[in-house]
Amino acid sequence: MTDSKYFTTTKKGEIFELKAELNSDKKEKKKEAVKKVIASMTVGKDVSALFPDVVNCMQTDNLELKKLVYLYLMNYAKSQPDMAIMAVNTFVKDCEDPNPLIRALAVRTMGCIRVDKITEYLCEPLRKCLKDEDPYVRKTAAVCVAKLHDINAQLVEDQGFLDTLKDLISDSNPMVVANAVAALSEIAESHPSSNLLDLNPQSINKLLTALNECTEWGQIFILDCLANYTPKDDREAQSICERVTPRLSHANSAVVLSAVKVLMKFMEMLSKDLDYYGTLLKKLAPPLVTLLSAEPELQYVALRNINLIVQKRPEILKHEMKVFFVKYNDPIYVKLEKLDIMIRLASQANIAQVLAELKEYATEVDVDFVRKAVRAIGRCAIKVEQSAERCVSTLLDLIQTKVNYVVQEAIVVIKDIFRKYPNKYESVIATLCENLDSLDEPEARAAMIWIVGEYAERIDNADELLEGFLEGFHDESTQVQLQLLTAIVKLFLKKPTETQELVQQVLSLATQDSDNPDLRDRGYIYWRLLSTDPVAAKEVVLAEKPLISEETDLIEPTLLDELICYIGTLASVYHKPPSAFVEGGRGVVHKSLPPRTASSESTESPETAPAGAPPGEQPDVIPAQGDLLGDLLNLDLGPPVSSPPLATTSVQMGAVDLLGGGLDSLIGGPNFVAPPAATVPASLGAPIGGGLSDLFDLTSGVGTLSGSYVAPKAVWLPAMKAKGLEILGTFTRQVGSISMDLQLTNKALQVMTDFAIQFNRNSFGLAPAAPLQVHAPLSPNQTVEISLPLNTVGSVMKMEPLNNLQVAVKNNIDVFYFSTLYPLHILFVEDGKMDRQMFLATWKDIPNENEAQFQIRDCPLNAEAVSSKLQSSNIFTIAKRNVEGQDMLYQSLKLTNGIWVLAELRIQPGNPSFTDLELSLKCRAPEVSQHVYQAYETILKN
Amino acid sequence: MIHSLFLINSSGDIFLEKHWKSVVSRSVCDYFFEAQERATEAENVPPVIPTPHHYLLSVYRHKIFFVAVIQTEVPPLFVIEFLHRVVDTFQDYFGVCSEPVIKDNVVVVYEVLEEMLDNGFPLATESNILKELIKPPTILRTVVNTITGSTNVGDQLPTGQLSVVPWRRTGVKYTNNEAYFDVIEEIDAIIDKSGSTVTAEIQGVIDACVKLTGMPDLTLSFMNPRLLDDVSFHPCVRFKRWESERILSFIPPDGNFRLLSYHVSAQNLVAIPVYVKHNISFRDSSSLGRFEITVGPKQTMGKTIEGVMVTSQMPKGVLNMSLTPSQGTHTFDPVTKMLSWDVGKINPQKLPSLKGTMSLQAGASKPDENPTINLQFKIQQLAISGLKVNRLDMYGEKYKPFKGIKYMTKAGKFQVRT
16 A cells, blocks of 8 residues: 555546546545645646646645645646635635644745735735744744745835844744744845844844754754854954854754854954964864764765865864875765865875875776876975975886876876976986877876976987977967977077077967967067077076965965855855856855954954965965966966066075165165164163263274184985985085085995086075086095085075075986085175174164064173184174173174174173073064074084 | 755656745756766765756765755755755655655655755754654554544644754653663774774764653763763753763653764774785786785674675776685675675684685786775674763653663774775
């Protein structure tokens, strides 16, 4: 006896037979007939012809029959509006029924009959039901207002239902409150301007109370509504957060995510120093992790949202990397999302684990997933510098598998790695070239061509390789064509003699045989450049490229902030604001995170939202790499177009910051003869008038020529990493010349010859002044000591840290790369003694925020000993003063690039318990202060 | 809110549709079919599909797609949670949730769906309440209904619907008052080639079956509640008491429900009860590969591991396998390349093993990927996290209930890489 019998029909004509049954006198038969009708309806059969017969069955005491008829009515009333009127009377009568279930059912069904004529009759019963004594009826009526609004918005407003609905927010029953909120939210969505959900602290309080007591679905509506509220200050935000946090332990994941949204939004208003802020951060992690153990569909939505949360507040999940590891039977859409988040969470601390996982994924079956895993390895290399080497070797391993799509992806990401770490991993180019023939995807071909062009001077047969690509020029995609054009021009500029023919060929292909305007234009530009001024062409085409940024495809901060407000919605799944996809853009209001406003002491300046951008980001770094190649192509031409062509020296953009401020004002003496009453450092404040000359009464001896402090040699390049070559080294400065003292040891079994050394561009332009002279071949186990003279006229690029030096050493075996930090005092020049007047003026002139304070601990030296120690490293004492038993030394030094650093050193002699020195540094380029302090410390402690 | 629901079977037939607002043409499902075609397997169909005028959110369970249609910005989790709730309700009503069963009970299904949503807003989703509104079909009731002409639709407003304990109906009466709690823990783990744990976590739940008269108020306390720092509760649990005293205090729903689910991810707390020794090797040039796996217990606190089942998706290049198990039965499907080995119990004295050879496609290079081994097992009377219930007390009623607690550990997604 199952319902499937309702689907069996006789041949005689189903509708006819049903009609007869519906008009039967027997109740039971009637009911069975209606069930048959409903069954047909559910599978999409048209049974609207039976409308009058079914409506006739409506007047009945049998609740099931009544419900079935209502089901039918809802489906077909629209197609038979005139007939539907017949049902009105019954509805109106049912709305008066003593049984609340029937009253509610009637008002509910009436709202679902989308016929204008009926809605008029609906108003009176609805008004009654909204004030019904039974909350079940009230809550049903609340939803009915939303239905009615959907059918006839004007009617709802005219009848004043909206106000009644607003009153229901204060209802005593939480279920009624929840439904009223849900109905109002839905109406508000189609009425963005109407201030329907006008929230104030009182109504918020009511919502929070209802939140604890209503059903899970009601909680979602209330939480979503709360998220639209902007608390007036941080106290209110905190108190709301406190009352929302218990929702994080709800079994319904939608409740959890809506609660997360409220917390993420209101957190913006809390000060980070608050204990509560930390507690809240800790509380957010477990529920997010739990979402990942739910069904895959829920996981997917959760992961898309976590992706946003991780970008906004990475600290929440930074220790939870492992939950994002992929299981092989996860659905593909979950796998790809997990991978994305893994990279976002990758850091130096967990990179080894992440890489091991990614390598595992790269051997899986699913092609899309494998591709993304390979790309992820590249992104790790770019994000976590310490892992770059391991990532590159992993990629090389993968290239060895010869799996076609793996190789292609690997080449695309290696190109990015080259961009990020120039002159470090080029030794792998040979391996890449071996796989040239297997590349068939445009992106991989373009990447390979870029590599060949960029490193043409290191690839012996670069011309042959590019010529090979040129043969099928017309069949290539635009991106490959553009890249090929640029690469050949680069090659020509690097090896002009052999490649003249090639470049002409490509220029004519690009300008004459192509219909693509981009390609033609670029071809013409190159042609013109090459023919008029080859030197300029070189500067343009081979210009320094800015480094690529660490994080790729981050969401732009303002968009991210907007999306945070939409956590848990479709917008968060698509990572697009609703305006970008919601139908017709109706009801779209841009949301933004609340600004932080402190209630009590507002010491901090109101810091508004844009916390998305990492603070230290360089403006000159290209931010997004959404389509890396697009950027890359522009790059070849980009920088010279946007900024005036660079002059002969290649001062890198980043370095300008460092040098600019220091140079122009510091060296140009006349600028600061008499600065207006600037603030004077506290210690200099008192004797400023007549005492000035007394103050500088100290004459220091001329700097001894003993040379500055030399650190013991440290291992720079362990033998393990350099196929047996071990390098120890240190830096010295003696009588004005800097040198790098190296000790090379051959720990391999073969003889080493043909040594050469090269520095990467660095912050102070350090460069070898002479080639590396190793006179005899280095036989196994032999050690040789070399002093390599350095100068500071090399090209400049700001490094991080400032005193980082990347070195390449070559021998007959291979090229090895290492980086080392040089002590800043090797850059302190001998004429670093400033005139006293100048010192005072400069000290005043440098703004106070450039002053940096440091402590040198445990240095039991007196002023004389300190002075002479420092003097040998070219830090000159200009004046000495004694204030309240403390010796104050005023000192100056100058760096090789002309930056002056002024110092005030406070010593407490004769007090053995105070052996700390206090150092204040002022400099126009405050970045160097930290390193100058380190130099002080090393000099004084040794 | 939720506009419509379509039920689609794996061969792509829409076998049920329900609309809560205006009728949405079923042609909207064409977008779904497109996505279904693109995804190679049913599991891979993306859960959110945009179409020009609607969004399709779907879940895939019991080989049926439940596709919800929405038109405005609605929290997708809300929709997906709701769909899962629909499936759970069907299962609760009919025992199983499958296409024939739904078709057999289509009118009840329709009535239930109508009760669950109103205008797309969830109305009643607690099975306690639903069952009062629409009585689940039983053979007896169907017979009685036919004879007496009564209905399976309740004509009283469910009492729980509006009380402060909406999950419990009033006037419950039992002759035998009993409360059973099952602590079930699933271990999700990834073990790498060398046998060390890459990740491991425990998903635990406490499922309850409470049949108590009246309005009992229960408290459940644990020996080691500190284990539970990441928990999700049934709405009946009083959160404040948990926060302050670490005690679960609640008025239970009537019948079966999930009291609590929890998550233990701290690596040191997750013991791995089994190990797999494997030696799967392909050789270049040879068309034979070697295959050998052994399963053994570790850290089981002296309990037996039962219901062990090993499955592994072999690489495409494997044509056939000839294997001998030391116990249990095994099958290899040469079409899907799925190897499964039903091991049964593990006897620690004589570890089960499966050995033999694989024949590979002649001439093809050896497969790049190594198969991952999936493990299923069960351990009775053990909660692997060490969670233990201390005591269960009842207040508010006078009778003495019968109480029972059961523990069980199962493998969840337990994978061993080779």
